[in-house]
Amino acid sequence: MRWSGGGRPYGRPVPEPIPHAWDPLLRFVRSASFRFALLFAGVFSASAVLFALVLWFATAGSLDRQTDAALRTDAYGLVERSREAGPAAVVEAIAERLAADVENHAIYLMIAADGRRLAGNLDRWPVEAEGDGTWAVALVAREGSQVEARTYTIDLDGYRVLIGRDVNEKQRLRELLAEGIAWSAAAAGIFALIGAAVLRRALEHRLRPASQTAQAIAAGDLSRRVPSSGREDEFDRLGESMNAMLDRIDWLMAGIRGVSDSIAHDLRTPIARARAKLEEALADASDADALRAAMEQGITDLDNITRVFEALLRIAEAEAGARRAAFAPIDLVPVLADVAEFYGAVAESRGQSIETDLPERLELVGDRDLLAQAVGNLLDNALKFTPAGGTVRLSAQSRIRDGIEIAVADTGPGLPPEDRARAGERFFRADASRATPGSGLGLSLVLAVAHLHGGELELEDASPGDTPPGLLAVIRLGRA
Amino acid sequence: MRILLVEDDAEVARFVRKGLQETGHVVEHAGNGRDGLFLAASEQFDILVLDRMLPGGVDGVRLVETLRAQGNRTPVLFLSALSAVDERVKGLKAGGDDYLVKPFAFAELLARVEALARRPSVDAPATRLKIADLEMDLLSRTVTRGGKRIEIQPREFRLLEHLLRHAGQVVTRTMLLEKVWDYHFDPQTNVIDVHVSRLRQKVDKGFDKPLIHTVRNAGYMIRAEA
Numbered sequence: 001m002r003w004s005g006g007g008r009p010y011g012r013p014v015p016e017p018i019p020h021a022w023d024p025l026l027r028f029v030r031s032a033s034f035r036f037a038l039l040f041a042g043v044f045s046a047s048a049v050l051f052a053l054v055l056w057f058a059t060a061g062s063l064d065r066q067t068d069a070a071l072r073t074d075a076y077g078l079v080e081r082s083r084e085a086g087p088a089a090v091v092e093a094i095a096e097r098l099a100a101d102v103e104n105h106a107i108y109l110m111i112a113a114d115g116r117r118l119a120g121n122l123d124r125w126p127v128e129a130e131g132d133g134t135w136a137v138a139l140v141a142r143e144g145s146q147v148e149a150r151t152y153t154i155d156l157d158g159y160r161v162l163i164g165r166d167v168n169e170k171q172r173l174r175e176l177l178a179e180g181i182a183w184s185a186a187a188a189g190i191f192a193l194i195g196a197a198v199l200r201r202a203l204e205h206r207l208r209p210a211s212q213t214a215q216a217i218a219a220g221d222l223s224r225r226v227p228s229s230g231r232e233d234e235f236d237r238l239g240e241s242m243n244a245m246l247d248r249i250d251w252l253m254a255g256i257r258g259v260s261d262s263i264a265h266d267l268r269t270p271i272a273r274a275r276a277k278l279e280e281a282l283a284d285a286s287d288a289d290a291l292r293a294a295m296e297q298g299i300t301d302l303d304n305i306t307r308v309f310e311a312l313l314r315i316a317e318a319e320a321g322a323r324r325a326a327f328a329p330i331d332l333v334p335v336l337a338d339v340a341e342f343y344g345a346v347a348e349s350r351g352q353s354i355e356t357d358l359p360e361r362l363e364l365v366g367d368r369d370l371l372a373q374a375v376g377n378l379l380d381n382a383l384k385f386t387p388a389g390g391t392v393r394l395s396a397q398s399r400i401r402d403g404i405e406i407a408v409a410d411t412g413p414g415l416p417p418e419d420r421a422r423a424g425e426r427f428f429r430a431d432a433s434r435a436t437p438g439s440g441l442g443l444s445l446v447l448a449v450a451h452l453h454g455g456e457l458e459l460e461d462a463s464p465g466d467t468p469p470g471l472l473a474v475i476r477l478g479r480a
Numbered sequence: 481m482r483i484l485l486v487e488d489d490a491e492v493a494r495f496v497r498k499g500l501q502e503t504g505h506v507v508e509h510a511g512n513g514r515d516g517l518f519l520a521a522s523e524q525f526d527i528l529v530l531d532r533m534l535p536g537g538v539d540g541v542r543l544v545e546t547l548r549a550q551g552n553r554t555p556v557l558f559l560s561a562l563s564a565v566d567e568r569v570k571g572l573k574a575g576g577d578d579y580l581v582k583p584f585a586f587a588e589l590l591a592r593v594e595a596l597a598r599r600p601s602v603d604a605p606a607t608r609l610k611i612a613d614l615e616m617d618l619l620s621r622t623v624t625r626g627g628k629r630i631e632i633q634p635r636e637f638r639l640l641e642h643l644l645r646h647a648g649q650v651v652t653r654t655m656l657l658e659k660v661w662d663y664h665f666d667p668q669t670n671v672i673d674v675h676v677s678r679l680r681q682k683v684d685k686g687f688d689k690p691l692i693h694t695v696r697n698a699g700y701m702i703r704a705e706a
Contacts, residue, residue, distance in 0.1 A: 307666055310563060310581075326565055326566065326569070341635060342661060342663075342675075343671060345671065349674050349678075370665075372663060373665040380667070383669075442668065
């Protein structure tokens with residue numbers, strides 16, 4: 001984890017835009033809540049229009065269809081009469097029908113081939129009405145006034161018959177309907193606007209906690225979290241993800257703080273010691289050889305400080321998850337066999353031995369170098385605490401439910417249960433181990449590597465009940 | 481050897497330059513990436529030692545990328561304060577040949593510089609490596625000394641092979657760790673020493689003249705004369 005030096009601590013500087021009179025309006029128009037509101041208004045208006053169209057066709061349209069059906073039935077009746085009893089009967093039938101028409105809506109006209117009027121209540125044949133079986137809307141002169149009529153024309157053996165209905169009244173009804181629809185459209189428009197405004201306000205209201213939290217955090221208050229409305233809806237889920245992200249950042253920051261604290265506290269001592277030794281040598285060294293020896297010791301001390309420093313950085317790197325970039329599919333078995341062979345030479349030189357119990361293959365996605373180092377640290381630890389002639393066992397197996405398990409067991413003094421929880425802490429060293437060399441960072445790295453691979457480190461007695469119990473360290477890796 | 485050192489820190493540059501000159505090398509120094517690139521492109525060097533982060537707009541990685549794009553294959557050793565593995569990979573991917581993290585011991589730098597400059601040529605792969613009466617057959621994977629077969633394990637074979645390929649040169653513990661085991665971590669214990677002493681038991685024990693020598697404060701070297 002590195003910080004780029006200099007610059008502002010929060011975000012990169014943004015060039016200030018030149019203020020303009022239109023800016024507030026532009027910002028308003030560009031806002032997402034405005035667009036959602038606009039969308040709402042659009043959908044609302046569209047559904048209102050659709051509703052009006054359906055209403056129109058269901059009423060005005062149905063009136064038209066009724067008129068047409070009546071005219072058609074009338075026409076069939078007249079055709080029937082003509083076929084049964086000839087044109088004279090038709091003239092009679094028209095007169096009968098006109099007499100029966102109380103509402104005075106019916107219009108009939110029958111003319112002979114020469115244009116002579118035979119029956120009906122029209123003075124002359126309207127120009128709009130043409131050949132046999134045609135529909136028309138005609139202006140007809142009737143009782144001295146022009147009225148609009150829907151007409152149907154039929155030919156009966158040389159005679160022409162026009163059947164129609166006065167639709168003026170229906171026209172008025174239609175106008176009333178149109179007026180009503182216009183009013184409701186205006187109302188719908190107003191409702192759409194009000195609804196849009198309410199929606200916009202609601203959206204802004206629900207987003208405000210998240211944006212206020214983000215602003216507070218940008219201003220430096222990392223403890224702030226997005227409050228939950230308790231509705232468990234999309235906004236709450238957004239808030240939850242933001243909070244999870246913030247927790248993770250907080251955790252990483254704490255990790256970095258932890259590393260810097262550790263560096264501050266635990267490197268200070270060796271640095272002070274190295275410095276003291278050099279200063280002392282400068283003051284007291286009697287000859288060149290003594291001075292030289294002191295300087296060499298100083299360099300060795302500095303190298304050790306660097307090693308601790310590197311180890312801390314590597315732990316921090318693993319903890320931060322930064323090394324996932326180096327993840328690749330690997331077979332763990334040769335990695336483990338190599339590490340066992342690598343430390344096997346050390347075991348041999350001390351009269352100890354490393355036994356391995358490995359399966360054919362263990363596939364996982366991980367970081368080979370870190371896994372090797374983690375297992376190496378466990379082996380190194382185990383060898384340090386195992387008496388001469390002792391055996392360290394490295395085994396690995398794949399478990400269907402728990403993923404992969406890597407275990408290192410020794411025959412050393414083990415670790416008291418009260419120390420186990422602290423064993424992964426940086427620089428923690430159990431009292432019993434103070435005499436052995438070590439930085440106190442080995443298990444911290446193992447723990448960090450296990451976490452990086454979605455796993456855990458567990459410490460148990462290797463052979464419970466025995467004295468000494470020995471230590472069993474198990475890395476359980478997830479199937480990630 | 482003619483070495484170009486591109487390093488902006490004056491103290492580190494002075495220390496490296498002085499050390500390399502004392503061991504008989506000719507060192508040109510550039511304090512920023514642009515001058516370094518100009519020198520590297522216009523003159524002939526045996527090796528370039530580059531700081532990873534340089535002022536002047538051209539950093540170490542960019543410098544190497546530019547050179548490699550021009551077909552310049554001079555070996556490059558990166559010096560860097562960036563120790564993260566991703567940074568190392570980035571440096572090597574750009575065309576660097578080796579990567580050394582600051583702070584470093586001068587012996588480590590020198591060993592790596594000499595190893596890089598005298599890298600075995602890839603064109604003519606050797607099938608036999610030989611020093612004094614020790615012979616290694618890379619095809620049959622056998623080792624003999626004075627005509628007598630030495631039983632050797634695969635990893636010891638690779639360790640010995642690496643030493644032989646750099647016969648007469650210092651090979652540091654970290655170099656062995658990286659090149660023979662491909663590990664890039666601190667093994668905490670003196671594991672490399674144990675492996676070398678085990679190899680020594682097989683190669684040198686019972687012979688008059690030891691071939692594997694310990695170089696104090698640096699590493700190991702295989703050579704014929706004591």
